[in-house]
Amino acid sequence: MSDNHNLAKELLPEPTLRRLPWYLAYVSLLKSKEVEYVSSTQIAKELNVDASQIAKDLSFLSVKGKTRIGYKVDLLERELQNFLGFKKGHNAVIVGVGSLGAALIQDSGLSHYGLNIVAGFDVNPEIIGQEMCNVPIYDISELEKKRKKLRAEIGIITVPVESAQDVADLMIASGIKALWNFTPFRIRVAAEDVVIQNTSIYSHLAVMYNRLGVKLRQTQ
Amino acid sequence: MSDNHNLAKELLPEPTLRRLPWYLAYVSLLKSKEVEYVSSTQIAKELNVDASQIAKDLSFLSVKGKTRIGYKVDLLERELQNFLGFKKGHNAVIVGVGSLGAALIQDSGLSHYGLNIVAGFDVNPEIIGQEMCNVPIYDISELEKKRKKLRAEIGIITVPVESAQDVADLMIASGIKALWNFTPFRIRVAAEDVVIQNTSIYSHLAVMYNRLGVKLRQTQ
Numbered sequence: 001m002s003d004n005h006n007l008a009k010e011l012l013p014e015p016t017l018r019r020l021p022w023y024l025a026y027v028s029l030l031k032s033k034e035v036e037y038v039s040s041t042q043i044a045k046e047l048n049v050d051a052s053q054i055a056k057d058l059s060f061l062s063v064k065g066k067t068r069i070g071y072k073v074d075l076l077e078r079e080l081q082n083f084l085g086f087k088k089g090h091n092a093v094i095v096g097v098g099s100l101g102a103a104l105i106q107d108s109g110l111s112h113y114g115l116n117i118v119a120g121f122d123v124n125p126e127i128i129g130q131e132m133c134n135v136p137i138y139d140i141s142e143l144e145k146k147r148k149k150l151r152a153e154i155g156i157i158t159v160p161v162e163s164a165q166d167v168a169d170l171m172i173a174s175g176i177k178a179l180w181n182f183t184p185f186r187i188r189v190a191a192e193d194v195v196i197q198n199t200s201i202y203s204h205l206a207v208m209y210n211r212l213g214v215k216l217r218q219t220q
Numbered sequence: 221m222s223d224n225h226n227l228a229k230e231l232l233p234e235p236t237l238r239r240l241p242w243y244l245a246y247v248s249l250l251k252s253k254e255v256e257y258v259s260s261t262q263i264a265k266e267l268n269v270d271a272s273q274i275a276k277d278l279s280f281l282s283v284k285g286k287t288r289i290g291y292k293v294d295l296l297e298r299e300l301q302n303f304l305g306f307k308k309g310h311n312a313v314i315v316g317v318g319s320l321g322a323a324l325i326q327d328s329g330l331s332h333y334g335l336n337i338v339a340g341f342d343v344n345p346e347i348i349g350q351e352m353c354n355v356p357i358y359d360i361s362e363l364e365k366k367r368k369k370l371r372a373e374i375g376i377i378t379v380p381v382e383s384a385q386d387v388a389d390l391m392i393a394s395g396i397k398a399l400w401n402f403t404p405f406r407i408r409v410a411a412e413d414v415v416i417q418n419t420s421i422y423s424h425l426a427v428m429y430n431r432l433g434v435k436l437r438q439t440q
Binding site: 017024025028029047049085103106109110113184185188194197201203204 | 232234237238240241242244245246248249252266267268269304305306308310319320322323324326327328329330333334335373374381382397398400403404405406408413414415417419420421422423424425426427428429430431432433435436
């Protein structure tokens with residue numbers, strides 16, 4: 001029973017994992033407004049998600065709501081933050097300190113979600129040896145040594161498409177366990193124990209342009 | 221027949237729209253290596269996508285492959301870029317020039333995908349009136365006037381969660397037709413002719429942390 005529960009917890013479906021941060025955002029908003037309790041019906045109404053879906057998603061957490069009152073806002077916030085790993089610091093290195101890489105280093109929002117970028121790596125001699133928002137930029141050849149010293153398990157890839165696979169291979173060889181790939185290139189890994197998360201913000205542009213074009217033609 | 225084809229083109233499924241930029245990335249890589257032809261089998265092998273899926277996705281484009289030879293690389297690249305709207309300039313305004321907003325303004329990658337951020341808006345008097353990478357930052361009260369003048373149809377939302385809905389409402393009132401929402405808040409819109417694209421990079425962190433935790437426990 002307990003083992004089954006742990007397994008279910010571990011194999012959390014991706015859609016649930018993507019929705020939980022929405023609930024967290026809303027619950028944090030309520031907390032800032034000093035609201036004490038929130039029901040899944042309320043969250044459902046506010047976020048346009050089915051109430052039964054929300055109850056199901058929240059059932060993965062150990063927090064329990066009270067009938068007719070709902071969840072205690074501060075407890076739910078804390079539980080969501082812990083459950084999602086946002087309160088635990090995760091060390092990450094970033095390879096490719098160009099435009100997007102520099103942007104991510106400067107985005108302090110990431111640290112609020114538990115991600116600490118502890119070093120950047122590049123091949124450009126003009127930025128190697130520099131610091132950016134207190135993050136040192138090293139030569140890519142130092143990746144393995146520095147990664148071990150800094151105990152980073154996450155590797156962020158913000159290099160040009162043609163270098164994405166090579167950088168991923170380097171990262172895995174250096175001991176990185178999770179790749180956060182911002183390039184539109186589909187990285188392949190041989191090692192089964194490496195996690196890949198693709199975040200292609202430019203792909204979202206393609207979807208938006210298409211939908212926008214259709215809407216504009218419809219209203220013409 | 222022609223109408224049906226246009227409708228099919230317009231109602232392009234989101235998964236297809238998200239995959240097409242992957243193909244583009246790979247095809248551009250081939251072009252930089254001066255490769256002349258590519259088959260869907262080759263793309264499939266390289267990107268870990270089913271070959272029949274690729275052929276189906278590419279059938280939305282007007283480019284045709286030759287039996288046993290495949291697609292001409294430069295034609296396919298151009299066709300994908302045009303089809304996805306990456307070659308057409310789309311003017312966008314951004315509200316919330318904090319950490320993530322500033323990062324996006326500085327990310328020149330966006331302009332390579334057809335997105336021109338033409339103005340930023342904020343409530344912080346310390347940055348209002350400044351410029352960032354040649355993008356002027358205005359007071360949020362000037363949104364409607366400036367948007368019209370700059371002919372921006374896309375609004376990027378990078379404000380704190382608690383302001384996301386208000387900013388979305390303001391943007392729509394000012395004539396914005398597509399919202400690119402980077403906050404984890406689920407924005408609601410009354411107007412049917414407004415497109416919403418949610419890009420919650422922090423949600424991806426939740427998925428990655430979970431998968432990483434499971435992997436690390438498995439290998440312990």
